[in-house]
Amino acid sequence: MSRFFKGSDSESDSSSSDSEVNVPRPGASTARPVAYAFSDDEDEPKRIVRSAKDKRFDELREIIKKMGNHKKIKDMASVLTDFEELGKAYDKSKKVIEKENQIPRFFLRCLVELEDFVSECWEDREGRKQMSKNNAKGLTTLRQKLKKYNRDFESDIATYRENPDEGEEEEAVDSEEEKSEEEAREDFTKMKAAKEESRPSKKVTYDDDDDDDDDIDWEMSSDSSSSESDGGEGPGTTVYTAAMFLKKQPGEEKKEKKEKKEKRVKKKREEDEGGEWEEVTKGAPMIKEAPKMFAKDTEVNHEAVIKKLNEIISARGKKGTDRNEQIALLKELQSISNANNLGPAISMKIMFHIISAIYDYNPNIATCMRSEMWEKCLAGVSELLDMVEANPDINIGENILEESENVTTPPYRVRGCVLTIVERMDEEFTKMLQACDAHSTEYVDRLKDEKEVCVILDRLQTYLVPRGTTEEICRVYLRRIEHMYYKFDPEAYDNPKLENKSFKDMEEMCKFIYAKDLTDRLRTRSMLCQIYHQALHDRWYQARDLMLMSHLQDTIQHSDVPTQILYNRTMVQLGLCAFRKGNIRDAHNALVDIQSGGRAKELLAQGLLLQRQHERTPEQEKIEKRRLLPYHMHINLELLECVYLVSAMLIEVPYMAAHEMDARRRMISKNFHHVMRMSERQALTGPPESMREHVVAASKAMKTGNWKECKNYIINEKMNAKVWELFYKSETVQEMVTSKIQEESLRTYLFTYSSVYDSLSLETLAEMFEIDQGVVHSIISKMIINEELMASLDEPTHTVVMHRTEPTRLQSLALQLSEKVSSLVDNNERIMELKQGNLFFQKSGGMQDRQDRFQGNYQQNRNQNWQDRRNQRQNYSQRERAY
Structure with a gap:
């Protein structure tokens, strides 16, 4: 009771059970205040009522604390879960934050630290490889979600990064105050429990020992109330002043809290370290003194420095x-x-x-x-x-x-x-x-x-x-060449006759390497780089001649892998140059080796392909990844495939029309035939979407001689964006492709429908395909000279007269059937001869003679038939020459 009443020294405070009676001491004062009985509820700690702000913020702090523990062990899956929980908790706290009109500093600090932590983990490639699959997936998802989430707090995060220490002090003070209050409550509860245990359960007596107990009670009560009292005459006394009831200013309150916090921290440090601490200016980093290289008295000379x-x-x-x-x-x-x-x-x-x-x-x-x-x-x-x-x-x-x-x-x-x-x-x-x-x-x-x-x-x-030395100069020249050869110079392209610095420097360095290099590798690489550079700027004849003179096609398979990759790149660039210059057959021949296997990406070192037969070992994969080229040196694979397919279309479609009934015709481009076959297998063919579908549709239109439809499939807005606009001066390339489509469509039309016409007007053909009459005349003349078209030109009337020597479709099918039947008969007879000879012809002489006579007659008849056929062919060719 000494905490609530101020009494004399003779007064005592003793507790007893309900059955005990308080008996006054002999000689005690009768003017004793009444002892009020308190319920058990009042001895327990009071119930704390928290505001909505404290409740929500504590929830956020709890999640952040849990996230920090998971970050320490790099459990990325749990960090991702904590981040999602934090976002939900923040959404619940939005009303409170809107009232405060300020995002909590501890929340911004959490986002900034999490962003730095994720960036550090993402940059650590070795650490990522060692992560489990679940943690790696969690890191990727967390990085994406955090990046998206932090967009809403960009300005606040930027402000926080500029002044990260601003506002931290008040939060630290508040948290320390809350912590100290909780500790005080816990200490008071423990002390009260200890006091209850120390109290005797028997009745109070009036011995002299009671004074000692009283003193103990007074001391304990004075200790528990010392934090609440500002002064007093004796232990347990409290003097209430007017200052205690006045409301303090916010600045004074913060100042007071700060001073208390500094005293507590300083006292704790002194207790831990056993000495006083130096005060350091806030925000100044701890500078670690670098180790001294030499002692103070050491003379710094050459020997000392070399020794160190x-x-x-x-x-x-x-x-x-x-x-x-x-x-x-x-x-x-x-x-x-x-x-x-x-x-x-x-x-x-x-x-x-x-x-x-x-x-x-x-x-x-x-x-x-x-x-x-x-x-x-x-x-x-x-x-x-x-x-x-x-x-x-x-x-x-x-x-x-x-x-x-x-x-x-x-x-x-x-x-x-x-x-x-x-x-x-x-x-x-x-x-x-x-x-x-x-x-x-x-x-x-x-x-x-x-x-x-x-x-x-x-x-x-x-x-x-x-x-x-010569070797060192060659090496540095090659390094410079390898940084120059793939770079396009528009000035050199537009003015090929002028001396360009890049061309001049490259030519001088390459000539030096050709003359002075003692190793084949540097010479081969420099030559390939020069060919690539020439082809890139459409110097087709110089690049082609240099490639043919080098004879690299015969020896390149013995070179190292990076040199073979450079050779593949050079051949591709040579093919693209030939295409831009209108040399379609040369372009196809240069690109066919790269495109035929479907491994262009790997052959050009622009990526790795999945291998079905066997998987790469990790060591092989590392080696192959080291060979990959940087992205800015890549050649567009879709552009490359389109150029190859268009070249194959312009060559293959007229050839297919000319040898439609020839059973022994060969395929010029297997890849092109595969693409066409896959398209024909489709039950329903819609409008073309991809680049391949456009080329297939154009090929089908060219087969019928419809050049306009073919041109519209090859050159349109979609194809321009995907392919043609990637060329420098794309309009020139498009004009060239259009003219080639017109010419090859004319040849296809003549091959397909020549058996239908007796004569054709050159003027009509020129109008139909929108080509000059002179071009039509030259195309048809070339076809007649190469014996591709059995016709003759009538100059006065400007017409093409068909000789009608080609077999009709029915006759061609009949000839095919007769050839197949004759080959079948030959095979059957050969099998019968083998069977009869093995079974019984060797047993008797008469049967053997009969067999010999039979074989002799058969061989004689067969030779006669072949001779008759040869004579027929000669007569046929003589008639053709007469025409």
Whole structure:
């Protein structure tokens, strides 16, 4: 009762059960206040009534806490579930948040941390491969959903990222206050329970020992109420002042809470560490002092720096070596060397090791560098080239032994190879492009670095040409060629007679390699690159002649795989050039090997195809992926297939019309026949949708000689968007395709319907196919000379007179039938001869003689028949020549 009443020293407070009676002490004051009985409910902690805001926010905090635990163990499936729950809980809290007119800082912090966590997991490719299937799927789904969800909070997240510490303090103070209140309630409950246990259950007596119990009671009550009292005369006393009942200002309240929090934290730290803590300015990062390279009294000279350098690089490749720290130590050593003016040679030697350490940062050679390391690599190579250009008198070479190095006094000799470092940088650049998603902004950002890579190669060429060996110059030339050959220059295309810089440089470098290279590989690759570059700019005759002179078709199968891929790309570009120039048969011959097997994507190293017979091992798949070309070097496969099918259509359809009744006709393009056969198998053929369907429909129209319908199927808005507009100056290509369709449709028409006509007017044919009469005359003349059409030209009347020597359809079918029957009879007789000879003809001489006579007569008759047929053919050909 001492907590509620202020009494004298003689007063006591003792509790008893309902059966006990409070008996006054002898000599006690009679003016004692009445002791009120409290119910058991009042001893229990009071029920806490929370607002809707606290309730909703606590629910969000609980989910965020659970999500944090799942993030620690990288359980992505559970993190995805927690994220979905968080979204639902936030939707429930929208009314409360709208009243506050501010999104909670802890919710924004959760979204930002989750976004960073997902990005980090996504960039860690090795970690993703080690994930279970469920976690990998959860990470992919979470990345998509989070990206979509965060669009609604873009401005708030951006504001939070600018000032992440703003507003965190108040939240921390509030949470600490709530925590301290909960702890106080728990302590009060425990203390009350301990007091109840310590109280005697027997009746109160008036011995002297009661005073001690009273003192204990007073002490416990004073401890429990000390947080509520501001002062007093003795333990357990409380003096109420006017300040306690006045409402405090918000700023003062926050200030007071902040001071309390700082005192608690400081006290706790002192208890844990056993010492005082230094106050650090808020927001200042903890700067870790870098390890000192040399002691204070050490003289920094060449020997000390080389000794320290050897000490650092000796840890290279060892297990547990921090590669990032190794790079930092080497840079620090270089800065110390420069500060002490130890000369350019030792700085250059350290720079070689820095770049090597950057290359070693990624332990897996199959994967690419991280973007920040790539930027360091570019900067390091540029800095090395600056050193090399500024000090041309320094002798650099990979053949210089470490014992013969001289970095102290001129003439300097440094072991290293600038060309190897630049080649490795070029390979890393290719690997980075291979690893990027081709349709992302990351790929575009990385591709922008190619300009700097080309500048580095130019600088290296300028440095090596006067002082490098022939082999080194050939290698750097080839690197430059491989960055130039696939790039299209409109100026060189429009003005082929003018001397273009790119063509001039490529020709000079290729000629040098042809003359000086001692290995076939560099010569072959440079030749293929030059042919590709010529074909890309429609220099058909130069490219064709160079390919024929090289004889690469005979030896390319003995080359390495990357060179074979380059050969395939060159042949494809040569075929496209021939098509643009109107050489349809040459285009078909160049593309038939790539398109016939259905493996164009794999042969051009633009992707991997699934193999039905056997699966690739992981090692084989890694090797094949390393050969893939970056996306900006790809050739459009749909464009390639369309050019091939159109070329096959223009060759195959007239040939099929000319040899319709020939049972022994050969197929020019198997792929084209396969596409046509698949179309004919369809029960219902609708309007064409894909590129293949358009070509099939055009082929069917060409068979009947309907060139307009054929042209409309090949050249329309859909086909223009898919194929023809990908060509430079597409209008020229479309005009060429239209003229070829008209000419081949005319030839098909003459082959198909020549047996129906006695004569045809050239003027009518020119009007029907909208071609000049001179072109029609030349086409028909060529057909007559090649003995494709049995006709003659009547110049005065401008007509084509048919000779009617070709058999009609019925006669052709009859001839086919007779040939099949004769071959069947021959086969039957041969079988009978074998059976009779094996069974009984060898047993008796008379039967054997009869068999011999029979075979002799049969052979004589057969020879006579063949002679008669040969005479008929000769007479037929003589009549043709007479006509």
